Amino acid sequence: MDRRQWLERVANELAGRGVPAGVRARLMEELRDHLDDLMEGGVNVATESDVSRLMGTPEGLADASVGVTRPATWVRRHPLVVFGLAPVPVAILGVAVYLLAAWAVGSAVAAGYDCEISEIPRGVLIPTATAFAYSIGFVPFLPLVAAFGWLGVRCRAGAWWLAAAVAQVALLAGAATTELHESDLPGASQLVVGLGLPLTGWRQVVQLLITVLIGGAYLRAISRTDRVPGAPAPQPGA
Known part of the structure; x- marks a missing residue:
């Protein structure tokens, strides 16, 4: 599984946990940029295990994002x-x-x-x-x-x-x-x-x-x- 599929899994996990679309899009953009920076620096992020080792599992990232974004999202809405x-x-x-x-x-x-x-x-x-x-x-x-x-x-x-x-x-x-x-x-x-x-x-x-x-x-x-x-x-x- 390459990094593109890993990113798709992260997006699916975020959507499944109810992270708003705007927040989800920003997080995914930041993850893509970070992976591009790693590749330009010569770091091997070609496979799922490589990406998970450096960035974390899709499930873990989604869980962490929910805890961070929910309070911020509520404040922005009210x-x-x-x-x-x-x-x-x-x-x-x-x-x-x-x-x-x-x-x-x-x-x-x-x-x-x-x-x-x-x-x-x-x-x-x-x-x-x-x-x-x-x-x-x-x-x-x-x-x-x-x-x-x-x-x-x-x-x-x-x-x-x-x-x-x-x-x-x-x-x-x-x-x-x-x-x-x-x-x-x-x-x-x-x-x-x-x-x-x-x-x-x-x-x-x-x-x-x-x-x-x-x-x-x-x-x-x-x-x-x-x-x-x-x-x-x-x-x-x-």
Whole structure:
């Protein structure tokens, strides 16, 4: 069995596993190009055993392709859901999870010292609370914009969709405000978290700019991918 028959078997296995026609055609084109490169380099790929030894069996390649293409295909079919509607609720959920995680850590530390959070010495509590207040505008949002960026590049969802997600996350990051109201009375200090527009302080501007810079790196990567059809998805900074 020659390499042409091996390619036909791969195509049949992909079709049998429900890989979409467009994705299937791109994968087959990449396999043909790779085999041509091997032949030009003097590598023997004349028989099925030669090709399978170098490229893998048709069944194995089809199984691997299904696991990789299904998530990407779903994202490409539903960009409005993933990049248009999801960023805001996911960002709000991320902030809530971060606040709950911080409260849980603080409670655990206080329990370790057999006291309430409000009973932790002010010399430790106030600087820690201040640092935490500053982090709220960064920690929930930076990993999120990176996650949307990775998903957009990985699934080739389109630069405009990714830009929409980055803009939403960046706007929320810039609008995030925190105020720590200190009090000499035990348990009377308050941390107020909210959203405020327009941007009024340098901290909000920094939160916005850093989020935009991270998202912009992925936008440049996805733009390079769009200009080269069939090219592997580059990573930011590559």
